[in-house]
Amino acid sequence: MSSMPPARIEAEPRGGAATIGKAVKVVGQIFSREDLYIDGEVEGTVEALEHKLTIGPNGTVRATIKTREVVALGNIQGNVEATEKIEIRKDARLTGDIRTARIIIEDGAYFKGSIDIVKPEPVKGVAAKAQASAPAPQVAAVANAPGAGNASEMKR
Amino acid sequence: MLEPLKEFFRGSRGGQGRGGPPPPAGKAPLNGSAAAATLSVRPSRGLEEFFTQIRDTSGLTILDLGGATQKNVSFITDLGHRLYSEDFLRMLNEAFGADDTVDQTNPGRIEYFLKQTLDYPAGHFDGVLVWDVLEYLNPVLLNAVVERLHHIVRPKAYMLAFFHSDDKQDAVPCYTFRIDQLNSLEIVRQGMRRPAQLYNNRSLEKLLARFESVKFFLTRERLREVIIKV
Numbered sequence: 222m223s224s225m226p227p228a229r230i231e232a233e234p235r236g237g238a239a240t241i242g243k244a245v246k247v248v249g250q251i252f253s254r255e256d257l258y259i260d261g262e263v264e265g266t267v268e269a270l271e272h273k274l275t276i277g278p279n280g281t282v283r284a285t286i287k288t289r290e291v292v293a294l295g296n297i298q299g300n301v302e303a304t305e306k307i308e309i310r311k312d313a314r315l316t317g318d319i320r321t322a323r324i325i326i327e328d329g330a331y332f333k334g335s336i337d338i339v340k341p342e343p344v345k346g347v348a349a350k351a352q353a354s355a356p357a358p359q360v361a362a363v364a365n366a367p368g369a370g371n372a373s374e375m376k377r
Numbered sequence: 378m379l380e381p382l383k384e385f386f387r388g389s390r391g392g393q394g395r396g397g398p399p400p401p402a403g404k405a406p407l408n409g410s411a412a413a414a415t416l417s418v419r420p421s422r423g424l425e426e427f428f429t430q431i432r433d434t435s436g437l438t439i440l441d442l443g444g445a446t447q448k449n450v451s452f453i454t455d456l457g458h459r460l461y462s463e464d465f466l467r468m469l470n471e472a473f474g475a476d477d478t479v480d481q482t483n484p485g486r487i488e489y490f491l492k493q494t495l496d497y498p499a500g501h502f503d504g505v506l507v508w509d510v511l512e513y514l515n516p517v518l519l520n521a522v523v524e525r526l527h528h529i530v531r532p533k534a535y536m537l538a539f540f541h542s543d544d545k546q547d548a549v550p551c552y553t554f555r556i557d558q559l560n561s562l563e564i565v566r567q568g569m570r571r572p573a574q575l576y577n578n579r580s581l582e583k584l585l586a587r588f589e590s591v592k593f594f595l596t597r598e599r600l601r602e603v604i605i606k607v
Contacts, residue, residue, distance in 0.1 A: 309445070324450055332445035335438075335461045338454040 243279040251284075260295070270304075278312070291321075293330075300334075304341065416565045418557055422594040423602030425560035427504065427537040432456055432559065437503035440529075442494075442510050448555040448563065449506070461502070465510040468494045481518040481573070490518070491525050500531035507538035508554050509600075512572040519573070519584070527587055527607060536605040540576045542595065547571060576601070 238256035241247060245261035253269035260277030266285045267274060273290040276282055280295035290305045291297075293313040301307060301315070306323035309315050309330040320337045431437055435457025441449055444464035453460045472490040473480050480486055505526060514522055530536060541549040551570035555563040576584075578593060578601075585591045585605055594602040 324454075326445045326447045326450055328446065330445065331464055331467065332462050333464065335459055336450060336454060337459050 238273070238275065241280075243277070276313070416563055418561055418563050419596070420560055421562045421602060422560070422596070423537050423539070423604055424556065424562055426592065426594075426604045427506070427535055428559045430535045431458065431504050438501060440497075440502045440505045443506060443508040443554055446553065446555050448557070452556040458503075461497075463494050465494055466513065469510070469513060481515040487518055487521050491521060495522065495525045495529060497529040499528055502530045503534050505530055505534075505536040506554075507536050509539040509541070509552060511538055512540055512549065512574075512576075513570060515573040523584060524587075530607045532607055533589070534607050536607065538603045538605060540581065540601045540603060541572065542576070542599045542601045549575075 238258040239253060240258045241261045241263065243260040247261070247263045247265070249265045251257070251263065251265070251267045251269075253267070253272055253274075255269075256273045256275070257267070257269050258275045258277060259267075259280045259282055261280065263280075263282045263284055265283075267282065267288070268286075269288040271289050273292065274286065274288045275292045276295040276297055278294045282296065283298045285299050286297070286301045286303075288301075288303050290307070291301055291303045292308045292310065293315055294310045295313060297313070297315045298317060300318045301321070303319075303321040305321070306325065307319055307321045308325040309327065309332055311327045311329040313327075314331040316333045318335045318337070320339055322339055322341045324336060324338070326332060431439065437458045438461065439453050439458050440461045440463065441453070442463050442465040443449070444467065445462040450460055450462070468490065472486060472493065507526070511519060511522065526536065539554075548569040548571050551567045553565040553567060555565065557563045581593070581601075581603060582591060585603075588605050588607055590606040592604040592606075594604075596602055
């Protein structure tokens with residue numbers, strides 16, 4: 222990772238999100254375990270698998286993005302994968318292919334690329350609860366319930 | 378091929394557009410961003426026909442040349458299709474300038490424009506929502522675009538295109554089309570725009586001669602809806 226001028230990560234300026242300010246350029250890979258706000262320039266890859274990524278109005282991101290949620294107000298060039306949703310706001314520009322469960326595009330936004338809607342897989346705990354409440358195959362329900370991993374290991 | 382086509386295209390420059398602000402000094406603004414957008418809902422036989430062909434099969438690849446709108450994205454993806462979005466008119470403005478149809482004959486620019494907008498493999502799409510974008514292309518560029526569409530859409534697939542049918546207009550309303558239901562559209566009028574040429578059935582048939590079939594629906598506001606089978 223290189224930066225120009227030297228990267229300055231502001232501590233929780235936006236409700237807990239790390240920030241790359243508008244005078245910062247980052248080239249390389251970014252892995253984030255918290256929400257991330259990019260208002261500067263990023264080239265490479267951005268991964269925040271369980272978090273929200275916001276591209277600010279001054280942000281320019283030329284990167285492959287994998288995250289839980291994306292809100293774009295600036296410029297993105299690259300493929301974007303967001304497990305929950307992608308919002309492309311009014312003056313944003315996104316060029317690339319999108320894979321997500323939900324997409325919101327405001328009038329005035331520019332988008333060029335493909336959109337694949339990927340329905341989220343049902344949460345295992347919920348599915349297990351539903352199965353557990355069903356009276357019939359109790360053995361199967363136990364095997365699929367939360368903590369069933371231990372149970373099945375015990376069987377072995 | 379091009380010369381006889383040119384004779385068919387009747388690029389009237391005589392009158393003024395109806396139902397909208399008069400174009401300044403005999404020229405229509407090329408994109409109507411200055412005019413307030415007005416919205417109306419209208420039935421669309423062409424859209425109904427288009428969806429008849431694609432609604433029972435999921436997983437198709439559909440190209441929308443009208444730019445991304447929430448309604449169209451939701452509608453197409455809710456049917457289980459993959460949507461490609463191209464803001465064709467914005468790219469046209471960027472490639473040729475908002476008020477420039479002369480340069481649309483430049484081979485280098487045409488190639489650049491096609492690379493920017495329609496650079497896809499042969500037979501990539503199972504349907505194309507063309508809307509009204511072809512109206513704003515001069516014959517040379519138009520032919521190149523139609524040829525490229527023919528190349529990137531798979532045989533037997535369908536395209537939906539709109540053309541104004543009034544041959545005495547200097548400017549035509551410029552719309553954003555949003556899918557309301559399987560058979561109706563929300564049209565958001567963005568202002569007036571000067572078409573590069575206007576069409577009658579015969580000129581359209583000639584233009585689209587390479588396709589398997591062409592079906593016309595004449596609708597309100599003299600907008601001709603055309604279903605094209607590749």
